[in-house]
Amino acid sequence: MAGCLVILFLAFLSISGNAQVSIDCGASETYTDENSLVWIGDDGFFKNSESAVVRSNNTVSHVMSTLRVFTSLKKNCYTIRADKGSLVLVRASFFYGNYDKKSSPPSFLLLLDGNYWSTVKTTLDEPGIYEVMYVVKSDTISICLAQTQPNQLPFISALEFRKLDSTIYAIVDPNYALFVRSRTAFGANLTVRFPDDVYDRIWVPGRNVSGRVPVASDAKLINVTTAPDNPPRKVLQNAITNSSSSDSITLNPSFHDHGDSVYMNLNLSSLDLSGPLPDFSSMDALVTIDLHNNSLTGPIPDFLGALANLVDLNLADNSFSGLIPPSISSNKKLKLV
Ligand SMILES: *[C@@H]1O[C@H](CO)[C@@H](O)[C@H](O)[C@H]1NC(C)=O
Ligand SMILES: *[C@@H]1O[C@H](CO)[C@@H](O)[C@H](O)[C@H]1NC(C)=O
Ligand SMILES: *[C@@H]1O[C@H](CO)[C@@H](O)[C@H](O)[C@H]1NC(C)=O
Ligand SMILES: *[C@@H]1O[C@H](CO)[C@@H](O)[C@H](O)[C@H]1NC(C)=O
Ligand SMILES: *[C@@H]1O[C@H](CO)[C@@H](O)[C@H](O)[C@H]1NC(C)=O
Ligand SMILES: *[C@@H]1O[C@H](CO)[C@@H](O)[C@H](O)[C@H]1NC(C)=O
Ligand SMILES: *[C@@H]1O[C@H](CO)[C@@H](O)[C@H](O)[C@H]1NC(C)=O
Numbered sequence: 001m002a003g004c005l006v007i008l009f010l011a012f013l014s015i016s017g018n019a020q021v022s023i024d025c026g027a028s029e030t031y032t033d034e035n036s037l038v039w040i041g042d043d044g045f046f047k048n049s050e051s052a053v054v055r056s057n058n059t060v061s062h063v064m065s066t067l068r069v070f071t072s073l074k075k076n077c078y079t080i081r082a083d084k085g086s087l088v089l090v091r092a093s094f095f096y097g098n099y100d101k102k103s104s105p106p107s108f109l110l111l112l113d114g115n116y117w118s119t120v121k122t123t124l125d126e127p128g129i130y131e132v133m134y135v136v137k138s139d140t141i142s143i144c145l146a147q148t149q150p151n152q153l154p155f156i157s158a159l160e161f162r163k164l165d166s167t168i169y170a171i172v173d174p175n176y177a178l179f180v181r182s183r184t185a186f187g188a189n190l191t192v193r194f195p196d197d198v199y200d201r202i203w204v205p206g207r208n209v210s211g212r213v214p215v216a217s218d219a220k221l222i223n224v225t226t227a228p229d230n231p232p233r234k235v236l237q238n239a240i241t242n243s244s245s246s247d248s249i250t251l252n253p254s255f256h257d258h259g260d261s262v263y264m265n266l267n268l269s270s271l272d273l274s275g276p277l278p279d280f281s282s283m284d285a286l287v288t289i290d291l292h293n294n295s296l297t298g299p300i301p302d303f304l305g306a307l308a309n310l311v312d313l314n315l316a317d318n319s320f321s322g323l324i325p326p327s328i329s330s331n332k333k334l335k336l337v
Helices: 302-306
Strands: 007-015 020-024 038-041 049-053 066-070 075-082 087-094 107-112 115-121 128-135 140-146 158-163 184-186 204-206 213-216 238-241 264-267 286-290 312-314
Touching: 075 158, 087 140, 107 128, 115 128, 184 238
Parallel strands: 007 075, 020 038, 184 204, 264 286, 286 312
Antiparallel strands: 020 158, 049 066, 075 140, 087 128, 087 158, 107 115, 107 140, 213 238
16 A cells, blocks of 8 residues: 555445445535435545546436546545455446547556556446455455556546445355456346345346347246345346247357356256256356256256366256266265255
């Protein structure tokens, strides 16, 4: 923190309990938005900064319409008090919107607790959102913006802190941060966030996935309390499908860095599925498979035991025939239910 010259210390705001901190950068007033989130402005906290209003033809939310630009000093930081050891979500948003009339969207560095988080590359008219979930290592969280190139002034539009339940994302080693690449509500028409998602995770609608048909569940009640990572009901209510059951759905998640670890969970439990299991041996990134409480028949396929990353396999309450293949029974790291 030695190089951190200006600190906004919101000592009176802390993210404990269910409290949340939402900063509308460049704004001066405090207000409550349509999702019941309370936003505070950051006027008067930084000397070497200016607030600005975007001049975009795109309609943007109230939060994105103002920004704070740092006009001097190489590095500027927002510091928030937090509970050490708690799991938090931090979301930083950047919308250039040609606020300076130069049509020159800048690039700069984003730092989390003094470590490199990302290089922010802004565009003329598209908001950029950077999000991380991690276990706080001290009693503060610091988010810094650092200028790296002449005339490319760092700016920020919004900064949000949310406390998460420490039981979610338990599969992830608490010493690692979880950077969000995408979070999609397939088949949904609108963005889902607070209050539908109690943690205010933002789920982007994935409706227009080429060739896919959006479908809605007619279930009266989807009980999400037992599902891991607490997905909001609104997200599970919609889906995408294909007009023919023999067709596949291909999703292409993009990962920035080669060698990223991936945790993939296939949960098709309690869906009244029948017949034999198809060959999905190419889905070798799967870590958990839950097919319990269906009416699946036929032999338990051999390939399940050969999925390189599989740790949890739940086939309980089905009508499989035959023996458990040796690939599964002799697989020491695989837990079969
Ligand atoms: C907004 O629209 C005007 C007129 O159509 C255009 O000249 C201008 O470049 C647009 N601004 C941005 C930021 O796209
Ligand atoms: C989404 O929008 C389409 C078209 O406007 C509508 O037919 C459909 O019912 C909507 N779905 C949901 C889940 O709101
Ligand atoms: C869906 O995406 C295609 C191209 O990807 C586009 O041409 C079409 O207009 C989109 N439809 C809707 C309803 O957004
Ligand atoms: C949801 O499931 C949990 C655990 O099985 C149960 O305790 C709870 O009562 C259920 N909630 C509703 C609304 O059915
Ligand atoms: C799969 O989803 C059901 C709820 O539909 C949940 O009870 C179960 O814990 C989930 N399994 C896994 C491995 O996440
Ligand atoms: C169904 O899936 C196939 C690929 O398996 C795709 O080519 C086709 O466009 C899809 N059709 C519909 C109507 O979703
Ligand atoms: C099993 O799945 C059916 C739907 O297929 C559901 O109605 C039932 O509640 C599920 N049973 C358990 C124990 O989850």
